[in-house]
Amino acid sequence: QVAEFFIPVKTSSSFQEKGVLTPEEFGAAGDLLVSTHPSWSWQAPTDPSRLTPFLPPTKQFLIIKAVPCLRRANALNVDADEEAVEDDWLDTHKDHRAQNEEVHEMTVAESTVTSQPPPPPAEEDEDPPDMETFDCTDAVVADDAVCAPRTAPAESSAEFVKSRTYDLTITYDKYYQTPRVWLFGYSEEGAPLNKEEIFQDIFSDYSNKTTSIETHPYLGLPCVSIHPCRHAEMMKRMIDRLNERYQEDGGADGVQMMMRPDLYLLVFLKFIQAVIPTIEYDLGAIDL
Amino acid sequence: FFFAMSAPTMMQFEQLSCRLEVPFWFELERRKLHEYKDTMFPVTIWGSYSTAGHQQISSPVTVGAEGFTAPAASAFTFPIQGTLLNTNTVEELKRFDRQRLLSTAGADIWATIQDGRWLQKPGTLNRFVLLCHADLKQHRFLHCTGFPVLLPARPFTRASQAAPVSDTFSLDQQNTIHAGVGELRTSAGPDASSAFLVTLLQGSATVQVSPLSAWADDVGREGRTVWLGVADPCAQPTVAGWPVRNLLLALAHHFRLEGVVRVLCYREVPGRQDISRSIIVDVAVSAAEVLRGGEFQPTYAGWPQDNKLRTVDLSPLMDEEKLSSSSA
Structure with missing residues (x-):
């Protein structure tokens, strides 16, 4: 932890070589995200002591609020190919394991995930026994024009449903020189979700290895964070792939072209979507 | 066979819901402790909502910590003024004259209709009321939100x-x-x-x-x-x-x-x-x-039609906060 205080702030770009960002590049990537996806916005901490000096005071972190999450990710069926990619992306313990062990574990993971039954639909009419109520209902004026909420399961109906919602934030991680994603969730009834509940919305059984609960550096609340230790490596691979594809598609008349660093967060969020597949933040028409 | 004509269908509307963010509750705790203390009075707060961007999920009125100071100015959201009433005890909350709280906000709306302000600022027709009790020791909150609506004598x-x-x-x-x-x-x-x-x-x-x-x-x-x-x-x-x-x-x-x-x-x-x-x-x-014969203002509704109080318990969050800061 102390080491973090002694690492020099990157000023020259290692984006192409290592898949990391300087604070300036993080700012530019954030600006592009906000301008193309305006449901994201820059924010500053309310507590000035939480300000990061090397980031602009009004552009400290990115936030998107109240993102719907209708289903639990750990109840999804798993596509085997997809999981192979995500294994690379997510598994922070990969280095400590033998190759064959890894394959074995992947197969196991697949079967456990697919066998999980979907959660039963919430029984809206049954109140918990300790539900507090007003002493009387006399004061409430009858209003026939209120449309009754429907509680049909999300998949089968386009009717009104309640949903968990998440506030997602992206901070700049100085140690890993990458963006870092934080989750804070609310239940259908508006109460904050606990760690276990949030883990239900993180893909399969990786949640335990790649996520931790920590105090958010700007919000000061305990949040679930996706650990950034493999973000750079994965981004590097993605940047290479995109650069290659650009060349294959004909490139630009012999001029060597590279992916712009300010596209970083758009690519990054596409991958984060694989970790939290049911949290429906808007990625628009980005096609990678 | 005139009776075969179908009666006109009453318009129905989906009630707004409130998303009270955790920083809002912490700010309420702070204010209760240092400013409001044992006095009980209505406080003006602000929330905001956006149009429904999701196919199935209606957008809630969101109230954050900044709701105590200023209307939200973020892109795509519309500000909505609210009235917070925080009672000192659970008993006070349960016995509270809810209709009076709602009617006061509703009468404000009626006033903007009477003097024509609503035409320039239709946002003044939207209001909310938040009735709650904050248990500072246990970080537990009981609350209920209402959205005042002016009932026409005969429904639309x-x-x-x-x-x-x-x-x-x-x-x-x-x-x-x-x-x-x-x-x-x-x-x-x-x-x-x-x-x-x-x-x-x-x-x-x-x-x-x-x-x-x-x-x-x-x-x-x-x-x-x-x-x-x-x-x-x-x-x-x-x-x-x-x-x-x-x-x-x-x-x-x-x-x-x-x-x-x-x-x-x-x-x-x-x-x-x-x-x-x-x-x-x-x-x-x-x-x-719009008005019943002989009346000078409409009836105000807008509380949920049940008498339930919602609970938000932040004590687990406080425990996690302690854990994560002690392990750092």
Whole structure:
């Protein structure tokens, strides 16, 4: 932890070589995200002591609020190919394991995930026994024009449903020189979700290895964070792939072209979507 | 066989919901401890909502820690003024005269209708009330939110089925409406653009967006069809959202309307040039039936129809906070 205080702030770009960002590049990537996806916005901490000096005071972190999450990710069926990619992306313990062990574990993971039954639909009419109520209902004026909420399961109906919602934030991680994603969730009834509940919305059984609960550096609340230790490596691979594809598609008349660093967060969020597949933040028409 | 005629269908609306953020509760705790102490008085707070951007999930009114100081100014959201009443004990909360709290906010809305302010700032027709008790020792909150609505003596009825916006407006026209609403927001502010007019000139495909205050000029003029556009947080494909109600009542009362108002429930996906989820529904209103005979103001409703109190328990969060800061 102390080491973090002694690492020099990157000023020259290692984006192409290592898949990391300087604070300036993080700012530019954030600006592009906000301008193309305006449901994201820059924010500053309310507590000035939480300000990061090397980031602009009004552009400290990115936030998107109240993102719907209708289903639990750990109840999804798993596509085997997809999981192979995500294994690379997510598994922070990969280095400590033998190759064959890894394959074995992947197969196991697949079967456990697919066998999980979907959660039963919430029984809206049954109140918990300790539900507090007003002493009387006399004061409430009858209003026939209120449309009754429907509680049909999300998949089968386009009717009104309640949903968990998440506030997602992206901070700049100085140690890993990458963006870092934080989750804070609310239940259908508006109460904050606990760690276990949030883990239900993180893909399969990786949640335990790649996520931790920590105090958010700007919000000061305990949040679930996706650990950034493999973000750079994965981004590097993605940047290479995109650069290659650009060349294959004909490139630009012999001029060597590279992916712009300010596209970083758009690519990054596409991958984060694989970790939290049911949290429906808007990625628009980005096609990678 | 006159009795075979079907009775007009009452318009129904989806009630707003409130999303009270955790930092809001912590700020309330702080203020209760250092400022309010044992006194109990209404406090003005602010929330905001956006139009429904999701296919299934209606947008809530969001209230954050900044709700104590200023209306939210973020892109795509509309501010909504609220009244917070925090009681000292659970018993006080349970016995509280809810209707009085709601009626006070409702009477404010009625006042903006009476003096015409609503025409310049239709956002003043939206309000919320938050009645709660904060248990500072246990970090536990009991609360209930209401959204005051002015009930017409006779409910509004539906004059047409709700239909997707594409049944009326082409994609080009939808884009023009989207751009027009954006311009109105830029020039007049979010408070003035939560409701607007969409005018179609007969014999051409030209649509234009104008501020609500142009109603008297636009409506009833030869060769024009006018829709009341309302920024709508409701996502249901056949149901109009809560903000439509007070607007219809204000229009009917102010302009002495007897007839049908075409309503465009405006649902923009925030940040996208996409209003295709908007719906259009025609509503029959009657100025003569806004107030009951002999009364000078309408009845106010808007609490949930049950008597339940919601609980938010932040003590686990405090424990986690302690754990994560001690392990750091």
